[in-house]
Amino acid sequence: MNSKNIYNLSTLPDNVLALRGDEFYKFIQSVVGEPLHDILKIQLIDSTRSFLDTKDIFEIFKYDSPDLFEIKTKSCFKINDEYVVKAGIKNSLTYLTELLKKKQQELINNNNDNNSHRQISYELLNKNPLLRPLIDWYEENENTNQNNNTNSKQSFLSSFINNITNNLSRAKRNYQYNESVKRFALSLYILGGKLTYELIRINLAGALPSLVTLNRLILNSNHIINEGEFQFDRLKQYLNSNNVQFGFVSEDCTGIIRKIQYDVKTNSFIGFSTPFDNGIPILQYYQTDSFEKLKTWFSTINKAPLLNIHMFQPLPSNPTSIPSPFLLSAYGVENTFTANDVLRRWLFIYEGCIKNQIRIIGFSSDADSKYMRAMRLVSGFFASLPNFKLHQHPNAFKINLTSEWCWFYLRQEQLFLFLQDATHLATKWRNRLLSSTAQLCIGEQTITIEHLRDIIQSGQYTRLDHNLIQTDLNPKDRQNYRSCERLASDDVLNILKNNTNTQGTFVYLQLLRLIIIAYIEPTTSLKTRLKSAWITVFVCRLWLAWLKKKIFKNQSSTQINKDKHFITRTAYLSVELNAHNLLYLILLVQQKQLPKESLHIFLFNSQSCEGMFRNARSLSGVYSTIVNFTIHDFLRRAAKLSLLNQIKCNESTNQSGERISFPIHHKHKADNDLSIIQNLDDVDYLDIEQVILESYEASIELIENLGIATLLINHQIYKLEKLSKFMFNELNSKSRVSDSLTGTINVDDDMNSESDDCEYENSDDEDNDYNNSDEDEDVASDNEENAESVQSIKTIFSGTRIKDKINPDLANSYFKVKINDTTKFLHKQSAVWLLTDKNDRLSTDRLSRVMEGSK
Structure with missing residues (x-):
């Protein structure tokens, strides 16, 4: 049969694409019958535009809800606990969709036919000087396209202009937008916020879809969390x-x-x-x-x-x-x-x-x-x-393992690996130095903040020499990672190294620098990464072994607690665990159990969580002073992100040619280019045992001026093998944990x-734009059984969603209550407002929150 006979467009009303509400439902019932009408109505698909924008009408049959039982029975067969839509209803949906799309195309073609034979008059060009450069631009694009065999004519700018001009010749309610404009509109809305988007939309008529359309696109994007x-x-x-x-x-x-x-x-x-x-x-x-x-x-x-x-x-x-x-x-x-x-x-x-x-x-x-x-x-x-x-x-x-490594404490079988976030580890390292209770020392040298304060206050040095400021030494600012980078900079380390009285602080901050090199800096070579990690481990083992053998006594000759002279237990175990897992990961790649891309260690951290929190806070409105969020706010912002x-x-x-370009800060243009960050082919030639030996030699050299070697030699724990066995026994006896899980x-x-x-x-929305689908007109009331009582001296509740009647389809969004013995329907969000007795606040500055929490 001829398709023109099947799809008789002349029977459709002229305004079929603008139908809404009851008129739309009557049209659906007259064309394809009651079953499809009921499926659309229960989903509140109440307009032609909403119908055409919905990807899968039958998706609701995947969900188990008592509200859907009757409609599933009418429209589906139940086979092996799955509902299969009847073929007739599927065919009706196909017919209806094609019919409306052909009507839509007919209107577009008619509009194009009316304009195809128009000629631009000389008078029109004179009255509208913008047309001349616009025509020149289109002609240049056409020539470029023909000469280079490219599709530059279809650039996003061209597509954007075409979309605007096409919409200006249509009624406002019939505006249409191509896919690239929709993507651009979504990006602008998410990045710029509601006010910025509306400013552009209302001043560039026909350029961007309405917020209602945007919210529908977000809801249909399958990104809701x-x-x-x-x-x-x-x-x-x-x-x-x-x-x-x-x-x-x-x-x-x-x-x-x-x-x-x-x-x-x-x-x-x-x-x-x-x-x-x-x-x-x-x-x-x-x-x-x-x-x-x-x-x-x-x-x-x-x-x-x-x-x-x-x-x-x-x-x-x-x-x-x-x-x-x-x-x-x-x-x-x-x-x-x-x-x-x-x-x-x-x-x-x-x-x-x-x-x-x-x-x-x-x-x-x-x-x-x-x-x-x-x-x-x-x-x-x-x-x-x-x-x-x-x-x-x-x-x-x-x-x-080809041989027994006495210095390697990790089990050979692992379900998965672990790394403590190195940025947090670095700040813990800094905080221990700034702590008022710690008395760090190693050998004959003390490790103290006063050495750094002397550098800042000394007339011998300026900030050009060390780049330090007083806030770098603020112990309450516990999450200041940039301070860690400045404290462990080459300039500061060189000043400390050249002073015989600050060797302990030099070694301590040198270890901080090695942690940054090993786990945070993306350009570190694989060998340097492994070597830096294990130098840190060996120095910490030597330091801890010296403390175990050293006898400290106060003035009354009572042995004192040694914990205050060392880094925190969690920091030390993090150093050990990270180095072991880094080495384990390298072995997995060498033995072809994982791809080489696994060795991008700078990605193996929890900074992606921190980045997510920062991005969510950045989506606050331009006029909002509240950058923090509730859980509900975060879920909506996360969906947009x-x-x-x-x-x-x-x-x-x-x-x-319709590709959309996004701005990139000049400092971050090379961040994602792995070709200039790290050469992973080195892993095939990496001699791990040799790297470990070099690491131990470097650690011995690092502590040679601290005066701990003599005590370690006297107790025969100075060599790598002896030290490793000693520390293994210490950790196994003093730090072992067990769980009956x-x-x-x-x-x-x-x-x-x-x-x-x-x-x-x-x-998901910025200002509840599409979280209020229950704002329909009052339709019906419920019986008065089981209504809970609420007392009020008022009888009129303006500004609060308290209703006498509600749409039965929205009953789940309301509580049935008795206010002054009269049955009312209280919206659940209004109920939350009613029960909330105080509004909590949170500092807008993350560092300030940490400082306040440490008081």
Whole structure:
């Protein structure tokens, strides 16, 4: 049959593309019948534009909800617990879609036909001088296109101008936007904010879509994030798009504004401290239709003071760029979870990734003691899980050693590796130096802040000589990493080295410099990285061995505590653990168990979490003084950042002429160019044993002026082998931990198995632009049973969502209450407002928050 007979466009109303509400539903029922009409109505798809913008009408049948039971029964067959849409309804949807698209194309063609034979008059050109350079520009593009056989005519600027001019000839309600303009609009909205976007949109008519359209695009983008949900399926899609299978996972917390908010899409309350089930956050735990239960939660459950997130950093798949980290999960917590919670959570993440053919190489955290304990238990680093043999997992790594290394304490089998974030380790190193309780010393030399204060205050040196300032020595400024870089600069080290009285402080800050070189600087060669890490280890072992043998006595000849003379226990174990895992990782690459890209150690940290927090804070409105966020705010901002990241990623590989360019700061233009950062081919020729010997010799040379060698020689622990055995015995006897944690290993050998794709729905906006889909007109009321009582001296509640009647489809978003014995419907967000007795505040400056917390 001829398609023209099937799609009889003459029967359609002229305004079919502008239909909304009841008119739209009547049209749908008259064309394709009641089943499809019901499917659209239950989803609030109430206009032709909304219908054409919806990717999958039948997606709702994937979800289990009692509200969908009746419509599933009418429209689907149930086969093996899955609902299959009836063929007739599918055909009706195809027919309706094609019919509307052909009508849309007909209107476009008619518009083009009316304009195709127009000629630009001389008078029109004189009255509109802008037309002359515009025509010249199009002609130049046309000539360039013909001469170079390129598609430059289709540049984004050309596409943008074409979109504007085409829209100016249409009615405002029929404006249309091509895909490149939509991507540009989304990027502008996310980066510039609502006010900036509206300023441009209302002054460039027809250039950009409305905020309603933008919000719909964001909702349909599959980037919405639910609290506590681990996005394994989306991670798989992201890694497949980058052709990556390996990566690192990091975990970190940040302070947030304590506030409860209602999320209409998940019908749950966000902002309470998330409960755990074996360390795993419970999804949508705070769901209720009882106002009394919400009151109980407010009175008995704490608001979450911290936001915990997990980031996945993919390995680079090519030498020209580093993939952006991916937000795996986010949820509110209190600082009450244990090392066992952390351990089980890591196992859950590992197994979830394995099921999606993703191999996690290791985990990183901020050097907190809970994370340190979990790392040691999993890796068996002077710790044990006698009832949980993780290293026997079939997918565990295993290295082969050609000889016994007495200085290497790590088990040969590891399920995954660990690195404590080196930036946090560096600040801990600095904070120990600035501590008022520590009395650091090594041999005959003291390690003190006064040596640095003398340099700053001395008339012999200016800032040109050392680049130090007084705030670098502020002990309350505990997260000042830039201060660490200045303290460990070559200028400061040279001044200290040339003074015989400051040798202890010189060695201490030299170790800080080696930590930065080994784990943070991206341009460090692989050999230098390994050597710097192990020099730090050996100096710390020599220092600690000297302290163990040295006898300190006070004036009353009582032996004193030696801990105050050394770095903190967590810092020392971090140094050991990082160096061991770096070496283990190199061996895995040498033995062809991992790709060489695994050796980009500067990516193996928790700074991706810090970056996510900074980016989320940067999305605050231009006139807002509140840069911090609630949990709900963060989830919405994270969805925007995820969408922006996808747009940037796609544009970087976009070969069409409509590519959108993003600005890059001149200091960061080479940040992602791995070809100039590090040569990983050196790993094939790296003699590890020789590097370790050179490291020990360098450590001996570094401490030769400190006066500790004599005592170590007298106790026969000066040589590498003797020192290593001594420290092993010390750590094994004094620092060993054990845990009775039990569990089972979920074995999944089939790394090629397929998992079901899943889409996530939630709400996301800057100012609740699309989190209020329940603002429809009042339709019906409910019965008065089980209504909870609220008393008020008022009878009119303007500005508060309290209604006499509600749309039955939106009943989940309201509590049924009795106000002064009259049945009302109280919106759940208004209920949160009613129960909130104070508004919490958080400092806008992260460093100030840390300083306040240390008082």
